Amino acid sequence: MPQAISLARALWPLASLAVLLLLVAIAGSFAPTVIQRVMTEAFIRLVMVVGLYLFVGNSGVLSFGQAAFMMTGAYGAAWLDIPVKTKKIFLKGLPGFLGNAEFPPWLAALCAMGFSGLLAFIVGIPLVRLSGLAAAIGTFSVLAIVYVVYSNWDALTNGTSSLIGLPIYVDLWTAYLCAVGSMIAAFWFQNSRLGLALRASREDEVAAKAIGVNVPFARLVAFVLSAMLVALGGVLQAHFLGSLNVMQFYLGITFITIAMLVVGGTGSLAGAVVGTAAISLMFELLRQLEVGFAIGSVQIQVPPGLRELGVAIIMIVILIFRPAGLMAGRELPLPGRLRPRLVTSG
Amino acid sequence: MSAVFQVIVDAASQGSLYALAALGIGLIFGIMRLVNFAHGEFIMIGAYMLMLSAAPYAPLAILATLAAVILLALLTERIAFRPVRHANPTTLLVTSFAVSFFLQFLFVLLQGARPKGFDFLAGLAEPFEIGEVRIPKLNVVTIGITLVLLAALAFFLKRTHYGIQMRAAALNFRMARLLGVRANRIIAIAFAMSGVLAAVVSILYVAQRGELSPVMGLQLALIGFVSTVIGGMGSLVGAVVGGFLVGAVTVVLQAALPVDLRPFREAFVFAIVIVVLLARPRGLFRGRQARERV
Numbered sequence: 039m040p041q042a043i044s045l046a047r048a049l050w051p052l053a054s055l056a057v058l059l060l061l062v063a064i065a066g067s068f069a070p071t072v073i074q075r076v077m078t079e080a081f082i083r084l085v086m087v088v089g090l091y092l093f094v095g096n097s098g099v100l101s102f103g104q105a106a107f108m109m110t111g112a113y114g115a116a117w118l119d120i121p122v123k124t125k126k127i128f129l130k131g132l133p134g135f136l137g138n139a140e141f142p143p144w145l146a147a148l149c150a151m152g153f154s155g156l157l158a159f160i161v162g163i164p165l166v167r168l169s170g171l172a173a174a175i176g177t178f179s180v181l182a183i184v185y186v187v188y189s190n191w192d193a194l195t196n197g198t199s200s201l202i203g204l205p206i207y208v209d210l211w212t213a214y215l216c217a218v219g220s221m222i223a224a225f226w227f228q229n230s231r232l233g234l235a236l237r238a239s240r241e242d243e244v245a246a247k248a249i250g251v252n253v254p255f256a257r258l259v260a261f262v263l264s265a266m267l268v269a270l271g272g273v274l275q276a277h278f279l280g281s282l283n284v285m286q287f288y289l290g291i292t293f294i295t296i297a298m299l300v301v302g303g304t305g306s307l308a309g310a311v312v313g314t315a316a317i318s319l320m321f322e323l324l325r326q327l328e329v330g331f332a333i334g335s336v337q338i339q340v341p342p343g344l345r346e347l348g349v350a351i352i353m354i355v356i357l358i359f360r361p362a363g364l365m366a367g368r369e370l371p372l373p374g375r376l377r378p379r380l381v382t383s384g
Numbered sequence: 385m386s387a388v389f390q391v392i393v394d395a396a397s398q399g400s401l402y403a404l405a406a407l408g409i410g411l412i413f414g415i416m417r418l419v420n421f422a423h424g425e426f427i428m429i430g431a432y433m434l435m436l437s438a439a440p441y442a443p444l445a446i447l448a449t450l451a452a453v454i455l456l457a458l459l460t461e462r463i464a465f466r467p468v469r470h471a472n473p474t475t476l477l478v479t480s481f482a483v484s485f486f487l488q489f490l491f492v493l494l495q496g497a498r499p500k501g502f503d504f505l506a507g508l509a510e511p512f513e514i515g516e517v518r519i520p521k522l523n524v525v526t527i528g529i530t531l532v533l534l535a536a537l538a539f540f541l542k543r544t545h546y547g548i549q550m551r552a553a554a555l556n557f558r559m560a561r562l563l564g565v566r567a568n569r570i571i572a573i574a575f576a577m578s579g580v581l582a583a584v585v586s587i588l589y590v591a592q593r594g595e596l597s598p599v600m601g602l603q604l605a606l607i608g609f610v611s612t613v614i615g616g617m618g619s620l621v622g623a624v625v626g627g628f629l630v631g632a633v634t635v636v637l638q639a640a641l642p643v644d645l646r647p648f649r650e651a652f653v654f655a656i657v658i659v660v661l662l663a664r665p666r667g668l669f670r671g672r673q674a675r676e677r678v
Contacts, residue, residue: 100474164662171419171473172665175613179654179661182606186654190647289602293485300478343492350486357479358467 047376051369052225055311056218059084063214074210080318081213082274084311086291087298088220089267091310093260094299096228098240099169101261102292103177104268106184107154109287111269112276113188113195114150116204119143119277124203131193143207147273151266158265159258166257169243181292189284201282208278216274220267224307227263232256293346297353303363308370313363317349324348386516391639397523399631400530401588403624405608406615407537408581410623413612414554415574417473421480422460423582424605425487426453430586431596432495435502442505450583457579458572460487466568484605491598499597504590526588533584534624537577541620546573554618610653614660616667625669 059081066077090104117132118141125137141149165176188195195201227233236256239246247253276282294317302313324345330337356363405423412420430453437448464483468475511518541547552560553570561567585604590596608623611630615622633656637649645652660668 098474100477164658168661168665171477171617172613172661174419174474174477175610176658176661178606179610179657182654183651186648186651293481296478297482343489343497346485346489347493350482350489353482354464354479354486357471357475357482358464361468361471361475 043376047372047378048229050372050376051307052221054370055221055308059214059217059311063210066210076318076322078208078210078213078278080314081210081217082208082271082278083295083298083318084217084314085213085220085274086268086271086295087302087310087314088217088224088307089264089269089271090295090299091304091307092224092227092267093257093264095304095306095310096233096236096240096260097257098304099173099257100296101177101264102174102296103180104264104295105287105289105292106181107158107265107269108272108275108291109184109188109284110157110272111150111154112272112282112287113201114153114269115143115146115273116201116276116282117194118146118149119205120201120203121205128196128201128203129194131191143205143277147270147277150273151269154269154272155262155266158262162258162261162265166254166261181288185284185288195284198284202280204277204280204282206277206280208274213274213278216270220270221307221311223263223267224310227260228307232259236260290346294349297349299363301353301356301363303365303367305362305367306365306369309363309365309367312365316364317352320348320352321345389517390519391635393517393519393523395632395635396628397526397631398635399628400526401585401592401604401627402607402611402631403627404530404533404581404585404588405604406611406623406627406630407534407620408578408585409605409608410612410615410618410620411574411578411581414618414620415550415557416465416469416476416571417618418465418476418480419473419609419612420578421477421484421605421609422487423578423608424601424603425484425491426457426579426582426601427586427589427604428491428596428598428601429453429456429487430583431502431590431600432491434504434587434590435500435596438502438504446587449587450580453583453586454576454579457575457582461572461575466571469571484602488598488601495598497598499595499600501595502590503594504587522588522591526592529584529588533581537620540577546570550574610657612667614657614667616669619667619669622667622669626667 063077063081066074069077086104086108090101093099093101093104117129117136118139120129120140122138122140125132129137161180165173165180168176189198191197228237233256235246235251236253238249239251239253239256243253272287275286298313298317299310300313301316302311303309328342328344360366405427408426409420409423412418412423430449433449433452434445437445439445460483464479465476468479471479505522511520512524513519539547541551549560549565549570550573552563553565553567557567560570589600589604607630608627611626612623613626614629615624615626630653634649634653637652638646641649641652
């Protein structure tokens with residue numbers, strides 16, 4: 039029995055979030071299609087934010103570059119699972135064995151995650167030695183390089199034009215399952231030996247080194263896992279919209295995902311989830327305003343751009359008044375029954 | 385020979401703009417360790433101010449632009465950056481990222497997202513001709529203004545009361561405060577100066593490109609950002625050298641790369657940035673306060 043309780047305690051932060059999101063998804067499955075699409079998108083964002091959290095939250099090193107791996111993931115999957123006919127038109131530069139093959143979507147997604155992970159491993163080896171601002175710039179440089187290369191390598195990416203004809207298989211439940219899957223990965227990592235070592239280095243890099251933590255190695259593992267998760271996010275996004283464009287994976291998505299993580303709090307998985315939920319909700323409300331609505335006979339509509347403006351304002355307010363984010367680095371609190379009690383001597 | 389000279393002048397003029405942008409970012413960083421992403425939006429808003437006030441009389445428009453950008457810089461400092469002043473550099477960076485997006489989309493909202501054409505000081509586009517070399521007057525003006533501004537800044541920092549306080553604050557902010565440097569005032573002066581630098585960049589940039597859009601500042605801020613890192617965070621000389629270096633590398637790559645690879649020019653620039661970061665993580669000119677103390 040005590041083992042069961044300690045197991046429940048250990049798994050509570052993950053299970054509680056997964057169940058909460060399950061309730062949201064069930065409620066969503068009864069909602070109209072438009073709402074379902076919005077929620078699907080939010081779950082896809084959650085995959086990205088959890089991926090970002092896995093590196094940024096555990097290591098305390100800010101990465102401006104994870105959108106690069108969304109891009110490599112999304113395009114990587116597209117190279118594999120776009121119908122052969124479409125490939126002949128848009129992707130003339132694909133080598134024959136890819137150009138004439140059509141992978142099943144799940145295999146394409148796995149390969150794309152592996153490909154992005156490999157890229158992250160290669161660029162990560164030098165980059166994880168950097169800290170603080172140098173790391174922010176270094177990772178941003180990776181994003182800039184990937185963006186420029188993908189924008190101009192017309193034969194493989196169709197350049198700055200959209201790539202269309204991707205199989206659309208992502209619905210609410212696919213997105214939910216992937217979100218929970220990425221949360222399991224992040225939760226497993228943050229409680230693993232390496233994850234705890236990395237969190238120690240986040241608090242004090244010098245002290246962590248002094249007790250024998252191999253900081254670059256721990257960061258590298260987190261960087262690669264993070265890249266694989268955000269790649270999954272990119273794959274889902276591409277196969278949700280059915281089209282792909284390099285602009286989707288540049289500064290806009292970088293800003294939104296960092297904002298979600300910062301608003302929720304970079305220090306905990308619950309922060310990633312709460313931040314994504316809060317910003318997605320606000321995004322949707324402001325989108326409704328942009329579409330316009332009627333009060334009586336007066337049509338009210340606000341110009342586009344308001345959503346980003348709203349996110350920026352919320353982010354600044356949070357940074358000023360609650361710099362550690364909404365969750366302030368904590369997971370969801372344990373329910374009364376699981377809470378440890380003080381042992382009082384009889 | 386003349387082709388080489390042409391490349392040198394282009395590099396110097398491009399580098400001047402980048403150096404000014406980098407200096408505006410480096411100035412703030414030196415004092416409060418804030419990497420001001422929003423500097424690009426200062427430049428962008430300066431350009432819009434110039435366009436909106438250009439109609440009657442150009443010199444007046446330049447004054448209006450300077451005033452508006454200085455005011456904007458002071459306002460963002462007061463509203464967004466002062467409350468988070470004591471947070472760690474990463475939080476400051478994220479705050480400035482948010483301010484940058486706020487200003488950018490404010491102008492998307494007010495002015496629309498499309499680029500607008502705007503010819504300012506069109507007479508400067510004509511070239512001087514020296515033998516076979518054709519140098520646009522604008523390039524000469526850009527280099528000249530940059531040199532004058534750099535000299536003025538150097539004089540301010542070395543010789544004036546507030547300049548010396550500012551250098552003291554950059555060296556050790558807490559110690560400077562203990563010795564009677566007023567934090568709010570010195571930071572406000574630094575922001576006003578970065579506002580001046582931003583306004584000058586917006587005027588020169590608009591005169592060069594003849595076009596403005598809400599996202600125009602981003603590119604310049606990124607380059608300024610990259611230049612300060614290459615030069616060494618916290619070193620003003622480093623920021624200037626970094627700016628010229630990035631400008632020179634960009635222009636030289638444009639001239640030297642085979643045509644097929646030219647679209648990938650920026651990728652090479654950023655690859656060089658990564659190499660510099662790895663070889664010298666603290667930049668070419670290390671700021672004295674940038675070292676981590678244990």
